[in-house]
Structures are given as C-alpha cells and as structure tokens.
Amino acid sequence: MHPVIRLVNRNLTISLNKGFMIWQVIFPLIYIFVGGFAYTALIDSVSYGNKTLDYPAYIASGMIGFNIMNSALVSGIIIWNDRRHGMFEQILVGPFTRTHYILSNVYTIGIIGLISATLITAVGYPLFFESIEFNFLTMPLLVFASVVGSILFGSIASIISTRLKSSEGFNVVINTVFLFFAFVSTAFYPAEGSPLPLSIAFYFNPLTYLVDVVRAGIFGNFDTFVAIEMLVLVTLSLTLFSIATKLLAKLEL
Amino acid sequence: MSCIETKLLSKSYGIINAVDGIDLSVNYGKIFGFLGPNGAGKTTTIKLLTTLIPPTAGTMKILGIDAIRSPLEVRKKIGVVLQQPSYEPTLSVEKSLEKYGMMWNVERKIRQDRVEELLSAFDLAEIRNIKNDELSIGQRRRVQVAREFMHDMKLLFLDEPTVGLDPSARRGLLDFIKDKAKDGLTVFFTTHLLNEAEYICDEVAIINKGKIIAIDTPEELKNKFGREKTIKIHLDTVRKDLSDLLIGIKDYELDFNSGTNITIRSNDSEEVLLKILQILTANNIVIEDLSAIPTSLEEIFLSVVNKSNASSD
Secondary structure (H helix, E strand, O other), rough: OOHHHHHHHHHHHHHOOOHHHHHHHHHHHHHHHHHHHHHHHHHOOOEEEOOEEEEHHHHHHHHHHHHHHHHHHHHHHHHHHHOOOOOOHHHOOOOOHHHHHHHHHHHHHHHHHHHHHHHHHHHHHHHHOOOOOOOOOOOOHHHHHHHHHHHHHHHHHHHHHHHHHOOOHHHHHHHHHHHHHHHHOOOOOOOOOOHHHHHHHOOHHHHOOOOOOOHHHHHOOHHHHHHHHHHHHHHHHHHHHHHHHHHHOOOOO | OOOOOEEEEEEEEEEEEEEEEEEEEOOOOOEEEEEEEOOOOOOHHHHHHHOOOOOEEEEEEEEEEEEEOOHHHHHHHHEEEEOOOOOOOOOEHHHHHHHHHOOOOHHHHHHHHHHHHHHHHHOOHHHOEHHHOOOOHHHHHHHHHHHHHOOOEEEEEEEEOOOOHHHHHHHHHHHHHHHHHHHEEEEEOOOOOHHHHHHHOOOOEEEOEEEEEEOOHHHHHHHHHHOOOEEEEEEEEOOOHHHHHHHOOEEEEOOOOOOOEEEEEOOOOHHHHHHHHHHHHOOOOOEEEEEOOOOOOOHHHHHHHHHHHHHHO
16 A cells, blocks of 8 residues: 555544544534524525525535535644654654655645535535536536645645644634634625725635535536636645645755 | 774764764664763764764764665664654654554555554553543653554664653663664664663763763673772761771761761772771771772763773863
8 A cells, every 4th residue: 555545544543533523514414404594584685696596505615615625624734743752753763755745734624625525516416406507617626626726725624734833823823813814704694785995905815716616516607707706716726735845855854 | 894984983063073983883682872071072972873964074874874875774773762752742652653654655454563563562542542642741742752553664763762762761762772783783872861771782982072982781881980989887876986997998978877887989999898898897987888889881981981082181
C-alpha cells in the first residue's frame, strides 16, 4: 500500500470518531431544521437568480458549503494534534516524507469534505428538492466545491496550526477565523438586502464563493459570475496550499 | 561494515555546536549506550542519525546506506522511540498498536499476532481498550515502546525509553531489548540511568558539549578510568580519637553513624587500607565489617564528564 494511502487510513481513523461525526451532522441539522424553519417567519423566501427559494431550502444549500469548511478544520486539527502529541516527529522518523504527510492531509480533508457534503445534501434534499435542477453541467460543481473548498479551508487551518504554539491560541484563532467565515458569508442569508458594508464584506470571504458554487450546482443557475467565483477559489486554494506546504516543510523538529 | 558509521558529524545552531564532529562506529547486533549530561547533544545526535534533521557537516552511513543522500531508505529499515511522548489520543492501546503496524505496511495477519504478543510482553493486556489519553505517563511510554516492535527493523534507536517506568516495567523492557539484540537487532540506546547502561550495553560512548569524550565497553572504561576504588571499614564502637591515630594518612573519611565508618577513596586504596589496618591492629581496635565497592559506570561517567568540563573551562 502506498505510504500516502496508509497515512490517509490513519488520519481517517483518528478523525472520524463519534464526537466529530455528531458535530459534523447534528450541528448543520440544527441550523437547517431549527434555524431554517424558525427564521421562515421572518424570511419567507429568498430570490435567487430567476428563482424564489424557501428559506429552509436556501439555508440547507448554504449548509453544504458550511460543512465543507468545517470538515477542512480536520486538517488543522490533525496537524495540531500530531505536533502536540509527538506524532509529527514520529511519522517523520518512519517510512514517510513530509510530502507524504502533506498529501495525506489533502486527501483526508477531500474525503471528509465529500462525505460531509453528501450527508448534508441527502439530509437537505427534502427541503430543496422542489427547486433542484441537477444536470451534467451542474453536478460536477458540487464535486468541485467539495474538493477545492476542502483544500482552501484545509490550507487555512494548516497554516494556523503550523504558526501557533499554545492550545489556547490555536483554539481562539481557529474559532475566530471560522466564525467570521461562517457568519460574514451568504451561507445563512443573501447578500442582496443586507447593509452595503456587510454585503461587500461577504465577498471578501471565500465561503461566500464556495456557497455560491454549491447553490449553482443544486439549483442549476451557472453563469459568468459563478465561473469567476470558481476561478477565484482555485487561485486562492493554490496560493494558500503552497503557503501551507512551505510552512509544513519548514516546520522545525 | 558497521551498522552505524559517522565521520566528523556536526550540527550547529548559529554559534552553538550541538554536535561537534563526532566519529561513531557501531557494530551489528550490539547494544550501544550513548550517555551524557543534559544538553550534551544526545538527542540531537539521535535526530541526526534517524535523519530527522540534516547535519551541518560530516558523513553518516546507517546500515550501509548514505543517510544524507537517502534518508527515506534508512528510515524504512530502522525503528525509533523518541524521548518525547508520541501517541494518538483518541485511539485505544490495541488500536494504536494495530494502526502503527498498518502505517508500517505490516500484513494484517502478522499485525494481529504481534498486537497480542506485545500486549502480553509489555503487560498492556488489561488496558488494551483504554484510550491513550486516559493512560498514565508510564503506561503511555510502554505503549510507545511496544508500538515500535510492530514492524521489522534492523536497527532500533531508543532515546531514554525507560523514563516514567516503574522498576519492574523498566527491568522487563531492558530484558526484552536484550532478547531482541540476541536475535540480531542492533540498538542505539541513550539513558541517564547509568546502571541501565551497565546492565544492557555492550559498548558505551560518553558525550559532553557535543563531543565524544570516551568510548569503549563498560568493563574497559572501568579499567581505563576506574582506578579509584572505594573501601569501607565499619567499627561497632564510636572512636572519636581515630582521627588523631590516623594522622598522616590521606584519602579517607570518617563518620560516626551507628559506630565508626572509615571510607577510603583512592587510586592506591589497597596501600591506604594496609596502613589503616596496621594502626587499628596496633591499637587493638576490632573491625566489624570490611567491604570493597566495585567501581560503577556512574562514577566513571562523573569522573570523565568532570574532567572534560574542567579541561574545556
């Protein structure tokens, strides 16, 4: 078996515990079903392209992107735990290179991102099935969002985990950054109708682009703007991934 | 050909030479002890030999492979137990061993057999289902060492493996390593506990301030550096006048703890003993006990390190 596959196997074993799975599934479900239906009294529907979506359908599709981002946290947590519990050094005195280690993290978050996206899509399906427009052009958008989103947010989490030294610092920074990503985005509410500074801030947030691509995949409204968003996501992912790789490669032992 | 061979191996951090041009030659199938005070360069040397960090200068061949050019080839053939704890907090003891074997590409059937064998050998069977995060430091250390035997290797690096272990677990581990060495495993072993090195090692090197200051078998080191012997004489009565009687004799100490104790520490301890015995006999002083304490590796270590410190100062 290839060293990277062995490391992915190990990463999945240590990451996919009950707590994580509950967090990954229950947490978005609460947003979708509690938040979604509770806010319906305030937000009846959201106009989206040439469609009008129920708020639960809107938030359920947003939760797919949100969950991809949350899954990517695993990458940071794996690196952080490996450093904290001595496994980073232990792996590197074994039959592995740093490249194996980095690639295994990418594949791990990709797999977890896909699983999470599939789970939430399945759970949210009853809410958005009326507006759904899957076709051969839009289906790959969901896969694209899962993979690129995982790499992008995984790289951010990895960068944070390589730069910080204390547990407290790691938790504070990662929670703050991901809280910003989650709530200053179009995952929960549309940019249209929001106060101008906030709607501008939405587009300084990669989660907004990710969620837009997911929605384009589900509701079939792929257009030039989504294509530009995809380009931005790819560029940003590659840049952040190279930074994360360089930082990991330089991490002192 | 040696199992480990280094020439002028060095590692510098700025102006600090953590390892300063060391030459090592460790033969196959031997247990090689690497001793030194804190900060002497032991762990840095292990990090160099296990290819975790690159050297600043020098050459090193591990198992006949150029470790600077082909570090991965070396790492595929060695086992390493680092000084710092390493564990997966969310895995149970059994799962840790099993997954570690998987990481080393050990076949499933062999893995299962080895897990059972190691759980028993390291007295871990009772805690097999407990997560690493919930273990005591000593238990975690046992898992860490046991885990390394999940895969085949020709050379094992152990950086203070017995830290945190109780005496029984410590002895069990040392005997386990001795048995493995009998089967042909070469072991590079660092420890602070010199009785351990004396118990287990075929050859010993002492490092101080990044340089190797002595290297030989424990017995030869004692012959070379252990000329000073300790002899103890015990009298059952308190004889405060003894210091007057022994005037002119050097290299002895007196204490009056439960009788009178005379301790001789000298390079010529037999000669000193003879003089003292003559005085005691002449004064009709009865000896209750007389014992010679063999020179330990610890004394040699302290003597060699102190001399090295004095010469570098």
